[in-house]
Amino acid sequence: MSTKPTTRHEQDYEVLYKQCLALRQQVEHLAVLREISLAVNASLELNETLPIVANVVQSALEVRRLTLYELEKDGVRARPIVAKYGGDLIERSRLEEEYVHVAGTPFEGAVRTRQVALVETAYERRAYVPLIAKNDVFGIMLLEDPLSGIPFTKQDAALFQQIGLQIAVAINNAHLYALAVNDGLTGLYVRRYFDLRMDEEFEKARRYARAFSVLLFDIDHFKRFNDTHGHQTGDLVLKEFARLLRANTRKSDICCRYGGEEMAIILPETEIEEASVLANKLRRVIADHAFAGDQGQALRVTTSIGVAQYDAHFETQADMVRRADEALYEAKELGRNRVKVGKT
Known part of the structure; x- marks a missing residue:
């Protein structure tokens, strides 16, 4: 067919x-x-x-x-x-x-x-x-x-x-x-990024009445590490300090190198009580951690921390950072290795 x-x-x-x-x-x-x-x-x-x-x-x-x-x-x-x-x-x-x-x-x-x-x-x-x-x-x-x-x-x-x-x-x-x-040494965000994110969080808090807090850290007697053990050891301390901050915070928290041996963490959606609890936890984590120098020598590292929360009376984010910085200064004056909450 x-x-x-x-x-x-x-x-x-x-x-x-x-x-x-x-x-x-x-x-x-x-x-x-x-x-x-x-x-x-x-x-x-x-x-x-x-x-x-x-x-x-x-x-x-x-x-x-x-x-x-x-x-x-x-x-x-x-x-x-x-x-x-x-x-x-x-x-x-x-x-x-x-x-x-x-x-x-x-x-x-x-x-x-x-x-x-x-x-x-x-x-x-x-x-x-x-x-x-x-x-x-x-x-x-x-x-x-x-x-x-x-x-x-x-x-x-x-x-x-x-x-x-x-x-x-x-x-x-x-x-x-x-x-x-990102900071080349610590991997944390740089100061300029901190300022930008503080501006953003400050504006959200003011517009929508949302809470947020900030922590400022200073490594106690950091100059001694450089003077006694050299800058390589100082760099190791900074890198390990930064790693501990990242490992013990949320993904939404913004860990920054504020300047020199000073670090900062922006805590979105966080009231002052929660921020204070986290600050005390981080202080203990740092104090209990086994830091080591470039020759493997054991080092004791502690930190002082200032805490501040957004307040409607603040005109700019700089006012909030200043409040945290004042609390940090008070923590250092009182003997270091402690947390102080900024007065509202």
Whole structure:
């Protein structure tokens, strides 16, 4: 039995149908790109950008797992910095054992060619997406196993390449922002950032009658550490002091290097009673901690802390900081290693 010849109209229909499918796929890809672009550029804070990338991209691309890797400076290894597996967001501290040696792997191919490398085996499907900023490949996004079960296509690879460029720009911007607002020694925010955030919190408190507090710290007799043990030991004390502040405060709290050996913490949505409790906790944490010098020598470090809360009578944030500074001065005058709350 002979097959009926295909008419010209049927051929035209077939062409239009394929064009329609291709156009629909392009629209879907553009929608994904827009969704991801809006999400990954929503913050300049790297610790916020990375989880956003992992959550949004894994969901939008419908893959079982997404992992972002950062290449070490020598390019020998790739270090995972965030991952999303199913519904589980995996942050850097849980990925320490997943370093990858780049040589001889698809990682190397993606880095060398600057193009997405697709790998399919009987057990897994993977896409290695180069992250390129300022003409340098600084990382790889690894996408594993599409939930549809359908292998990645060349069209998928083209989409992944574009997404990789967006992610790279967002991460690079976050790195640049961090260099601008973080102190190089302690990793805390710099004084200018402290002033900006104090202005913001002060305005919110005044407009919406919301509470917030500030803590000012001074490392007791810090000059002695430099004079007795040298500046290297002084730097170690500052770095460890800053680490303890970050480790014992909320993510929403803003830890800053105020100047020299002085630190500050802005506490949004915090009444004076809560701020005082936190200040006393931090004072004990510092006093009980085993600090060490550059030769491993044991050091005793204590701190004096001044506390102040927003008051409607303050005209500017500088008035509030002055109140905390006055309380800090009183704590030092009374013998140091103590907390004083500014008078209201």
